[in-house]
Amino acid sequence: MQTNPIVEMKQIHKSFYSVNVLRGVDFDLFSGEIHALMGENGAGKSTLVKILTGIHKSNQGEIFYKGNQTEFSSPKDAEKNGMAVIHQELNIIPYLTVAENMFLGKELKATPFGILKTKEMNQRTKEYLNRLGIDMDPQKPAGELSVGQQQMIEIARAIAANTEVLIMDEPTAALTDREIETLFKVMDQLRQEGVAIIYISHRMEEIFRMCNRITVLRDGQSIGTKNTNETNFEEIVKMMVGRELGERFPDRTADIGDTYFSVENLSLEGVFNNISFDVKKGEILGVAGLMGAGRTEIMEAIFGARKKSSGTIVLDGKELSIKKPHHAIKAGIGFITEDRKDEGLVLGLTVRENLSIPNLKTLSNQTIMSDNKEKQFSKDMIEKLRIKTSSSEQEVKSLSGGNQQKVVFGKWLGINPKLLILDEPTRGVDVGAKKEIYSIMNEETKKGKSIIMVSSELPEILGMSDRIMVIHEGKVTAILDKADANQEKIMEAATGGINR
Numbered sequence: 001m002q003t004n005p006i007v008e009m010k011q012i013h014k015s016f017y018s019v020n021v022l023r024g025v026d027f028d029l030f031s032g033e034i035h036a037l038m039g040e041n042g043a044g045k046s047t048l049v050k051i052l053t054g055i056h057k058s059n060q061g062e063i064f065y066k067g068n069q070t071e072f073s074s075p076k077d078a079e080k081n082g083m084a085v086i087h088q089e090l091n092i093i094p095y096l097t098v099a100e101n102m103f104l105g106k107e108l109k110a111t112p113f114g115i116l117k118t119k120e121m122n123q124r125t126k127e128y129l130n131r132l133g134i135d136m137d138p139q140k141p142a143g144e145l146s147v148g149q150q151q152m153i154e155i156a157r158a159i160a161a162n163t164e165v166l167i168m169d170e171p172t173a174a175l176t177d178r179e180i181e182t183l184f185k186v187m188d189q190l191r192q193e194g195v196a197i198i199y200i201s202h203r204m205e206e207i208f209r210m211c212n213r214i215t216v217l218r219d220g221q222s223i224g225t226k227n228t229n230e231t232n233f234e235e236i237v238k239m240m241v242g243r244e245l246g247e248r249f250p251d252r253t254a255d256i257g258d259t260y261f262s263v264e265n266l267s268l269e270g271v272f273n274n275i276s277f278d279v280k281k282g283e284i285l286g287v288a289g290l291m292g293a294g295r296t297e298i299m300e301a302i303f304g305a306r307k308k309s310s311g312t313i314v315l316d317g318k319e320l321s322i323k324k325p326h327h328a329i330k331a332g333i334g335f336i337t338e339d340r341k342d343e344g345l346v347l348g349l350t351v352r353e354n355l356s357i358p359n360l361k362t363l364s365n366q367t368i369m370s371d372n373k374e375k376q377f378s379k380d381m382i383e384k385l386r387i388k389t390s391s392s393e394q395e396v397k398s399l400s401g402g403n404q405q406k407v408v409f410g411k412w413l414g415i416n417p418k419l420l421i422l423d424e425p426t427r428g429v430d431v432g433a434k435k436e437i438y439s440i441m442n443e444e445t446k447k448g449k450s451i452i453m454v455s456s457e458l459p460e461i462l463g464m465s466d467r468i469m470v471i472h473e474g475k476v477t478a479i480l481d482k483a484d485a486n487q488e489k490i491m492e493a494a495t496g497g498i499n500r
């Protein structure tokens with residue numbers, strides 16, 4: 001590492017209205033290092049990088065870039081000076097093609113005002129994606145891709161530019177193991193080429209594997225910076241939450257009863273085939289598989305958000321005819337989706353309004369809550385899930401990513417479902433809050449509810465599931481008991497190795 005940092009941020013302060021979000025943050029970054037930025041949801045990580053890249057202005061503090069005091073006036077300005085950011089919120093425009101998204105704002109033109117060089121852009125896009133090990137049609141509308149694939153476009157876009165400082169705000173949240181491995185290879189290569197990388201993630205394993213140093217923020221202040229090889233999980237977690245956290249996964253203590261929910265021969269041509277499984281009362285069924293295996297599609301079909309060509313669904317002894325989500329909700333099924341922006345939340349409404357979305361209430365068999373009850377409920381949820389918000393009246397769109405996810409969770413708990421389908425329930429959620437969510441899953445199953453949990457995080461699948469179903473290319477390739485399951489067996493089934 002050379003002696004002068006490429007980026008140095010000193011005593012950065014930032015407030016939104018009267019809320020002090022950053023209260024004196026110091027951060028430095030060297031060329032050729034991967035530097036992790038960690039901290040609980042709402043600690044200020046995204047805000048800090050938004051200040052660095054000219055999206056927000058700090059109220060106080062200094063930024064040095066290549067030794068000169070600098071303040072980028074806009075993200076474009078930062079980009080021109082060699083910075084690339086992959087933001088936590090995807091910036092993909094669904095109706096544009098993959099290639100158009102790649103070159104958004106920097107389209108190749110034959111003359112300054114002339115025709116776009118579509119062919120060349122398509123070709124170059126293919127090359128960049130190949131570098132990430134992805135074979136994707138550049139002319140496909142981006143909206144038809146999965147969240148994970150869209151994320152890969154963003155990553156390709158960032159590394160395609162002549163980047164000196166690459167900022168990645170939770171890049172792997174939507175990716176599965178194979179894509180993550182490719183991404184890590186590319187990051188390693190960039191580091192060797194001398195690129196400086198800021199890496200934000202809640203995944204401890206990744207941080208310890210990939211990063212040279214770790215800086216921890218807590219409540220808008222920098223707590224400290226450690227060399228990764230001189231620290232450990234416990235120390236970092238303690239710096240983040242300010243206390244010992246104990247075990248990552250709470251013990252499963254629910255009594256598991258008889259079959260409560262079952263799916264028989266569920267099919268959708270070309271997507272999934274003859275899916276059959278059941279979930280017992282009080283049980284958590286984990287669903288593993290690679291990205292694109294069809295896990296989300298199966299869950300959407302159960303919930304009525306997607307058509308199915310055949311199959312029967314039984315809950316609590318009753319065969320259900322689900323054609324639309326409101327049929328599922330009425331029957332007692334809750335669904336926490338993978339994509340909180342699209343389906344989970346109304347961003348312009350407050351935390352309280354989202355937690356008590358009235359149409360959800362009327363759709364379910366719950367009676368509508370009185371105003372007071374609604375206020376109490378949102379207060380309870382904010383406390384229970386430790387949602388970091390200035391009040392229950394804050395708009396959801398100004399919450400940090402992980403806190404938005406907690407609101408989605410709380411919202412569905414409010415309708416008291418018999419079966420809760422969770423699709424990546426802890427994506428982007430910090431270690432402490434993850435544990436809160438696991439505890440709530442435990443509590444819900446103790447009350448006799450059943451849970452299906454789709455997750456790409458194997459530690460979570462292994463830590464929380466009573467049984468594990470593995471999906472490969474739209475088929476069930478294994479159903480494992482907790483006692484027999486391990487990472488190797490799941491990966492083998494997820495890549496099609498085991499036949500049932």
Ligand SMILES: Nc1ncnc2c1ncn2[C@@H]1O[C@H](COP(=O)(O)OP(=O)(O)OP(=O)(O)O)[C@@H](O)[C@H]1O
Binds near residue numbers: 046401
């Ligand atoms: N535009 C805004 N208006 C008001 N408050 C905001 C705004 N942007 C961020 N905040 C608040 O600033 C705090 C820090 O948010 P930030 O997004 O930086 O957190 P984070 O560390 O990135 O969290 P996460 O891990 O959940 O992504 C949060 O409490 C958030 O509610």
Ligand SMILES: [Mg+2]
Binds near residue numbers: 045046047402
């Ligand atoms: Mg963030």
